[in-house]
Amino acid sequence: MASSSSPSSLSPPKVPTELYVTNREKLLKSLRQYLIETSRPLHGFVFLQGGEEKFRYCTDHIELFRQESYFAYLFGVTEPGFCGAIDVATGNSILFVPRLPADYAVWLGEIKPLSYFQEKYKVSMVYYTDEIVGALHKISKEVDKPLLFLLHGLNTDSSNFSNAAGFEGIEKFESDLTTLHPILTECRVLKSDLELAVVKFANDISSEAHVEVMRKIQVGMKEYQLESIFLHHTYMYGGCRHCSYTCICATGENSAVLHYGHAAAPNDRTLEDGDMALFDMGAEYNFYGSDITCSFPVNGKFTSDQSLIYNAVLDAHNAVISAMRPGVSWLDMHKLAEKIILESLKKGCIVVGNVDDMMTERLGAVFMPHGLGHLLGIDTHDPGGYLKGPKRSKEPGLRSLRTARELEEGMVITVEPGCYFIDALLDPAMENSNTSKFFNREAIGRFKGFGGVRIESDVHVTANGSNNMTNVPREVWEIEAVMAGAAWPLDKASACSRENKVNNGPSC
């Protein structure tokens, strides 16, 4: 699809079905090991229910279907209404396909035979969903009530519980509601090479779309127009029909609203000269997501104040990525980011005093109330953040962390430090007797309405360090060059002819 005139150098890759085969094998291995360790027999079925299409309210408007994430992980099924099972004894995988009415062929498309799905999803067996009881009983032979490992457990980001599968006749089985969820969730935490390749493509196309946005942004546009440019680029050239999350296209003071862009704050502000833009947008490809934030001045030129805050955040971002490797605590990485940001703010005369004292008083959470980053995969906030390691902290900032685990090889985690000027946090902190002493009120006043800066990359933890899968202009001079029309990645000439305009800020 890419041509010399195409604004993209990418095209959607074919994702091998082996990805799901590998995911199932990994689950089987973990589950069997657990059963052996707990002296339980190696039999029963992992049984999951896929998602269903949903009507909008009472109407016949059907929302575009997106598969439930655990089901997607194990089976990769794109269609609604399926169930799936894995036989713990044999490792056989079984898909249950909805039996479609004859007029489906007229309204919704060809009714495919079971063999089509067996081939498409590389499973051992296929039946209709109305055959679940019979098929599983037949496979289990003489067992009176075969055991089903059902998926039931807490999502620590939403505080919602996953719904265990249900079907007519489920009372003819024994159910185990506790074993599967933690084991399957832990499988999802560490990505296979096949998964990493998909996350990488989602990153590639989203990175390219962010660059396209930087090129096209202009004072006078509406925020949502940049959302539209991003969505179009990732769908048109990347085949990404879904986004990982609702686009956050925040400019001016909106950039201090961490989850801006939802229906009650719908990216509808007009861009003004002098605004910072904070664009947090990531496409999803073949279920796997990306989550990328770029911050830059709408007019293409950083002011010294903008550079000051931007570089404070960039230094934190880079320091964290450099420090990441297996065994490192994510809580420590969060604190490292906070400390670097506070040091920069101190250098810029925005805060005053001893940085360690600031850390003790959790001053970092005033400027960065969210966590440093989260696991990323089939869900943007991928589950498993508190399956191992410390419990969720109660301290400001730290309690917002979606994981506090030690890093492990194979994790994909976002690194997204930020620095925001949020009245709702600054005002009480400047009143508070423990923290008021740290603020240079005049400087803080200068940043009223500034908004904030976030820099977010998707980072793969490798055996010896980490690999940043996001590829967008990050240095001030890189951003200014790209916004002025330079190609990305910068060629050597533009990289050499740059004037390094990094502003170190005033000395206090």
Add this chain to the structure above:
Amino acid sequence: MASSSSPSSLSPPKVPTELYVTNREKLLKSLRQYLIETSRPLHGFVFLQGGEEKFRYCTDHIELFRQESYFAYLFGVTEPGFCGAIDVATGNSILFVPRLPADYAVWLGEIKPLSYFQEKYKVSMVYYTDEIVGALHKISKEVDKPLLFLLHGLNTDSSNFSNAAGFEGIEKFESDLTTLHPILTECRVLKSDLELAVVKFANDISSEAHVEVMRKIQVGMKEYQLESIFLHHTYMYGGCRHCSYTCICATGENSAVLHYGHAAAPNDRTLEDGDMALFDMGAEYNFYGSDITCSFPVNGKFTSDQSLIYNAVLDAHNAVISAMRPGVSWLDMHKLAEKIILESLKKGCIVVGNVDDMMTERLGAVFMPHGLGHLLGIDTHDPGGYLKGPKRSKEPGLRSLRTARELEEGMVITVEPGCYFIDALLDPAMENSNTSKFFNREAIGRFKGFGGVRIESDVHVTANGSNNMTNVPREVWEIEAVMAGAAWPLDKASACSRENKVNNGPSC
């Protein structure tokens, strides 16, 4: 936003809040009239619950919120979590606003005072949703159990019932579950001028986007790339964040799948030379939708077979629009379209025999299994289709009609005749002893894999006739000119220099 280099001549209009004020007044008038006619007292509250944001499965992924349609009609509220009431006695309107937690300001945006919503939505009073019981009791003064008219009724397209509002303390009210739904639904059937202006804009921007798609389509592209072009155009230049429905971008034989484009048939085919394209796509603006289908050859030049089917459908489309006026039965319009299509197919030697006999045997439903069109408004399939007039027919084709009513001034209804070659319908019809005689099997064979043609416009029923709100190239020569690069609307020069290439097909 439109500039000389912009591919759009449009920009999103401001929609006056009077639209919802007018809608509420209309409801009040109808409801009071009904209460008077049935000798009931003029008191109580119309009480509706707005929509809520929804998580995706167990995760914290929040789907982009779109307001429930009845609530949107009366209050125009874009934010989730509201309730609304109208005092039948005084006509006062009351909004109940969710009380947001303090940290909303950090994560989701400024917490607006009640007065902001009173001003924004031009309602008489505003309270928090936790004040519903107290506020309504206070307004009702000495009444022990004030009456609530709740919204409960059948949607005849989805067969779902709307959920009546619920809140803590609702037992302190009397509930009427039957009065409101038919009266409010009937209000939605006839559009006000303010509503028509919004539907018109949705049509304008969607028409322009369809033209953009015709210009950019090329053999070798993927169907979803045209979806992306459409979505981008309507969002970028029209501010349309929502679509009326999932885009149907069907090419080749997919164009015979009436509701193609969903997750199990996701617009992923590669376009081939010689394909017909059937693109059914409509943007939603400020809650109100559009629903437009264009059919054309992917390579920009109609073959004689393509012209034959296309013109059969276009003649039906045009004849219906010419015949539309208040008092005309929609069932008759459906039959008119069928008859014209069958006559054209006979002229083209695809069917043989007496057209009246074909009509008696419902042969039209083999080629056009869907209804001629449906009411359009805040829902794509706007409700009220069977509130008045005949019950739903049981005959093929006719039973698919979403309304069988007589046209009334103020209705907006889609006119969408189609002609498809669907094996699942043709095969049994060619076997059936009553209908087999009508088919020229050789000709039918020639159209195997052809797919189908649909032409869909959104038409406003006026006092004396109708007004087509859709503005896209419809004549074969217009489509070919636009696809070859001519501006749309065509200027006089291109219109005059046209070669009229309409092909009347072979003579039998």
